[in-house]
Amino acid sequence: MIIKGEQNGDPTRTGFAVGKANLPPKREVCTRGANDNKRRANLLDSHCHLYNSQYDTDREEVISDIFASGIEKVICVGADIESSKSARDLAESHDSIYYTIGVHPDDCDSYDENVIENMIRESSNKLVAIGEIGLDYFHNKDNKSKQIEVFISQINLAIKYKLPIVIHCREAYGDTLDILKRFAPLAVPIVFHCYSGSLEYSRELLRLGIKMSFTGNVTFKNAKNIQEVASNLPLDSFFFETDSPYMSPVPHRGERNTPKYVWDVARFVADLRGISADELIKITDENAKHFFKF
Numbered sequence: 001m002i003i004k005g006e007q008n009g010d011p012t013r014t015g016f017a018v019g020k021a022n023l024p025p026k027r028e029v030c031t032r033g034a035n036d037n038k039r040r041a042n043l044l045d046s047h048c049h050l051y052n053s054q055y056d057t058d059r060e061e062v063i064s065d066i067f068a069s070g071i072e073k074v075i076c077v078g079a080d081i082e083s084s085k086s087a088r089d090l091a092e093s094h095d096s097i098y099y100t101i102g103v104h105p106d107d108c109d110s111y112d113e114n115v116i117e118n119m120i121r122e123s124s125n126k127l128v129a130i131g132e133i134g135l136d137y138f139h140n141k142d143n144k145s146k147q148i149e150v151f152i153s154q155i156n157l158a159i160k161y162k163l164p165i166v167i168h169c170r171e172a173y174g175d176t177l178d179i180l181k182r183f184a185p186l187a188v189p190i191v192f193h194c195y196s197g198s199l200e201y202s203r204e205l206l207r208l209g210i211k212m213s214f215t216g217n218v219t220f221k222n223a224k225n226i227q228e229v230a231s232n233l234p235l236d237s238f239f240f241e242t243d244s245p246y247m248s249p250v251p252h253r254g255e256r257n258t259p260k261y262v263w264d265v266a267r268f269v270a271d272l273r274g275i276s277a278d279e280l281i282k283i284t285d286e287n288a289k290h291f292f293k294f
């Protein structure tokens with residue numbers, strides 16, 4: 001079980017006051033080029049779950065549609081042993097799909113280090129990271145020590161095989177940071193996916209050299225804390241994702257999400273920052289490619 005369309009963060013932990021003064025002046029939503037995605041090359045979706053059963057009836061159509069919209073690459077993220085295998089199968093059968101292997105904290109009871117290590121050993125060059133791994137005390141806080149043990153085991157595997165790490169963190173900010181600090185200086189790149197923490201916390205991550213990725217929840221009307229982070233982070237420290245089929249961005253809320261909606265996430269953040277979407281996408285895509293080394 002992975003996140004079920006809920007905000008993947010701790011809404012009670014904003015950690016800073018959100019005031020109008022902290023946000024850039026509001027601008028009209030950027031629609032330039034909205035129907036011309038093909039021309040604007042190189043946007044990628046760094047986190048989605050295309051193996052999800054929500055795509056069972058039309059997966060190949062969805063995939064064709066993603067690349068027809070001008071998306072260059074997508075990373076299909078594993079969340080347990082089975083879904084990591086499904087992500088690998090999708091990556092093996094589609095040129096522009098890459099994958100990760102990992103066991104999400106919600107599934108920590110099913111973790112088997114030997115199985116995961118064998119999957120990494122037998123992987124192809126389409127494997128780009130270990131993830132999503134981490135801690136989730138929103139869904140379960142009765143098994144913290146098991147979650148921590150599984151998280152640390154997978155961090156060690158990522159370091160052993162020199163693979164970047166994709167982190168899931170929900171209502172577990174303190175423990176996650178404490179664990180990551182134990183590994184500092186970090187031997188492999190790390191990204192906090194679906195970043196929903198505070199500005200203050202993002203600065204702690206930056207000090208460790210950790211990147212963040214933003215998804216559809218940054219576009220939500222009540223997500224002022226995430227918007228403040230997205231407005232303030234250095235340009236070289238973040239990139240974009242959809243977390244499809246969850247987290248559909250405005251104006252697609254309520255619909256099944258698809259990686260092609262990463263355009264909406266990127267355009268929203270560009271607008272927040274008062275820069276052109278083309279310019280921002282060029283930078284964030286370089287960030288993601290550098291991070292995942294492809």
Ligand SMILES: [Zn+2]
Pocket residue numbers: 002047048049077132243
């Ligand atoms: Zn995910």
